[in-house]
Amino acid sequence: MDQSSLPIIEALQQHAESLPDSFHVPGHKNGTVQPAYARDILSAARYDQTELPGLDDLHDPRGVIASAQKLTAEVYGSRSAFFLIGGSTAGNLIMILAALQEGDVVLVQRDIHKSIINGLRLVKAQPVFLDPEYDAASGLSLGLNVHEVQKAFYSYPKAAGLIVNRPGYYGWTSPLRAVIEEAKHHGAVVLADEAHGAHFPAGDVFPDSALSLGADLVVHSAHKTLPALTMTGFLHVGGAGTISPAQVQEAAAMVESSSPSYLLLASLDAARKYLYELMRTEDAVLQKQLEQTKHAVLQAGALEERIPPEHIRTDPLKIVARAPQGYTGWALQRYLEEEQVFTELADEKHVVFFLSFEPLSTNTLQRIERGAARLRRENPSLYSGSGVRSFPPMGMQQMPADWYQAGRGETQTKALRAVEQEQAAIDIIPYPPGIPLFLKGEILTGKRLNVLLERLEQGGDVQGVWRGENGQWLTSIVKRKET
Ligand SMILES: Cc1ncc(COP(=O)(O)O)c(C=O)c1O
Incomplete structure (x- = not known):
């Protein structure tokens, strides 16, 4: 295939050069209807198009989008590649909707992005969380260890899937071949959130992609490490064909907008070519x-x-x-x-x-x-933290059958200092990296609560926690029933 071509970008340029009149969405009419105060920042609106003749349809691709996705699959060595316009967040939801079903037992690396958790809630799967290995010196996650995965399959031999987060936010990348082989041996599908690894195929100087190691579905945030616009990503179908591209296409249409941004699609077209050029650099x-x-x-x-x-x-x-x-x-x-x-x-x-x-x-x-x-x-306030692990290991943890609806019902706002033994009504998520410390329905207690309080004291951001009028930290808990 001609990797120097840019199917989507070229089609958009051609359309703009034909000086078209617009009687269609978007309402800015090829960027001509634009208030002066927004003109500069929205200067690319001329190319912000919709599914016109020659511009194809992301949800039924047969033309330039299909070509751009095929070029992408070739670069990554995947069976099929899908362009994402909702980031890896959408990619993770799509991946789970395509691969799993209600009631499926799924082994899930516990330090996983919140979008994976939300995907599992949407399909009502039954996660069993596995601790990653932790680095004693830094407290940082080292990813899933094959022994933990073997142990998990011993306890849950019928698990339908394994979900990994690799590399983590810090770029640390664990060996994955044996982990994938173990899952395959048990007939489980392997879903990899590789949001931080879109550039891995650029050369041997980077770690291997889960795709080249046999994962069935792999999600990339193009915008994180390639020069692509925010919200762009790729979802790849790999592996031996357990999951069909048609299943992914169907799930993508459920999750993503029916009016995808052509600026984002153009950006993905360019990012693929950029990666291809990197691959040709020594x-x-x-x-x-x-x-x-x-x-x-x-x-x-x-x-x-x-x-x-x-x-x-x-x-x-x-x-x-x-x-x-x-x-x-x-x-x-x-x-x-x-x-x-x-x-x-x-x-x-x-x-x-x-x-x-x-x-x-x-x-x-x-x-x-x-x-x-x-x-x-x-010499600002010196750090006096205990150096606790950023995420205390919890042991293999099977969630209750109705975990996905936990936290619903009557809730109450309470000071974080007084929530010990209460049930969380909201996910509590240090951000970044977006890995939930507590999930809705979990009991707020133990080392994790100390980690949370310390993080807030030291100035780290956390979603699901906010300051009350008197400055104290508050969160939402499930209201206890009167007895
Ligand atoms: C591991 C991981 N997965 C998924 C996501 C979501 O990616 P996006 O921002 O592209 O939706 C992030 C975002 O930080 C992430 O770190």
Whole structure:
């Protein structure tokens, strides 16, 4: 196939050049009806089209969208590729709707994005959560260990599926071949949330994609690591053919808009070509470029990189920088932001920089230097945290049969300091990374509650928790029945 072509972009350009008159949606009429105050920011509206002749239909692709998706499948080596216009969030919902059914027992890595949990709720599947391995030094997840998966299949030999999150937000990538083989041996489908790995096929300098290791469905956020617009992603059908592309197409139509954005589709077309060009760049060139950038960032901030144990591969497109001794990652992140340097994620001990394949300017490096130096000089509140794990292991955990409707009914707002032993009525989710600490219906207790309180004290963001008028943290709990 001609990977230099851009089917969607070319069709949109051709349409615009024909100076069309619009009597169809969207209401901005090829971008001509635009209030002055929005004109600049919406300047691409000219290409924000709908399913006109020549522009195909995402939900029944036969023309330029079908061609662009085929080019994508070829680049990734998947059986079929689907363009996502609702990010990996939509991809995860689609993946679960396509592959699983009500009542299916599914083994699920516990440190998983909330969209997976919501997908499981939608199909009313029965998750059994598996702890990932944790790094003792940093508390960070190292992904699913094959022994845990073997143990799980021993207890649940009829499990219909296994869902993994790999790599995590930090780019740490666990070995997956044996895990997938174990699931296949038991006839379970493997669904991989690889939101952070859309660039993995770029070369051997990156970890293997779950796709090349035999996963049945794999989801990518194109916008996270490729130069694509927010909300773009890919869903790939791989494996040996357990799940048909038709099942995915049907599920996609249930989840995604019937008026998909052509700007997003165009962006995916471009991202695929960009990836193809990266694949043609020598590995040594990519490696050198990314290593230089990493070195420059760490040196500018006088920071050290957090290195995982040997069996874990890192993604060279990310830097997991350790906050200087005595400071939280959040404090370092705040100081960088004051220099207009915005990073993707911070936690108790780290700041995570997401890089691109382009070199950084001297100005950027100077800002990093200033931010990190000011943090040390001005000595803001020193970190006195206990260094607890960011997510305490919980053991293999089977959810109750009606778990998906937990938290419904009468609820009550309560101070977080007084919720011990209450039942959560809302998912409590540190964000980013968007991995629920408590699910609706779970009892708020134990180490996880301490982790939550400490995170809030130190300045980490959490969804499902908010400040009351007197400044205390509140959340929603299931109201106890009067006895
Ligand atoms: C592991 C993982 N999966 C899924 C998602 C959702 O991705 P998106 O923002 O593309 O919807 C995220 C977002 O941060 C994520 O980290």
